Amino acid sequence: MIQMRKLDRYEREILGAYEKGALVSVHPTKAQFAAFRDAARGTFVKSRRVNIRLSAADLMDIQARAYEEGVPYQTLIASVLHKYVSGRLHEKRSRLTAGSTAIARKRAAR
Numbered sequence: 288m289i290q291m292r293k294l295d296r297y298e299r300e301i302l303g304a305y306e307k308g309a310l311v312s313v314h315p316t317k318a319q320f321a322a323f324r325d326a327a328r329g330t331f332v333k334s335r336r337v338n339i340r341l342s343a344a345d346l347m348d349i350q351a352r353a354y355e356e357g358v359p360y361q362t363l364i365a366s367v368l369h370k371y372v373s374g375r376l377h378e379k380r381s382r383l384t385a386g387s388t389a390i391a392r393k394r395a396a397r
Contacts, residue, residue: 333365 304310353360370376
């Protein structure tokens with residue numbers, strides 16, 4: 288049996304609106320769709336390779352967070368960097384990694 292996590296307030300609001308039939312599908316115009324497509328392509332084009340060194344503990348936390356989000360850890364790193372440089376990075380406490388940093392640092396120090 289798959290156990291679902293509890294919904295936050297925003298997710299409950301969306302689910303409630305969906306169940307009431309209050310959500311309306313909006314179809315973009317061809318011009319809007321082209322603009323969205325071009326923006327997506329520009330955002331996700333990976334034209335450069337970068338190598339960085341991370342502590343073992345930080346890498347473990349990143350991999351845990353990526354697992355929690357359901358994305359590869361390198362994709363998560365690229366996404367975080369993109370959000371940071373575009374001014375859209377907002378920190379959210381992770382349920383999975385909240386206490387793992389101290390444990391991981393102790394393991395790495397062994």
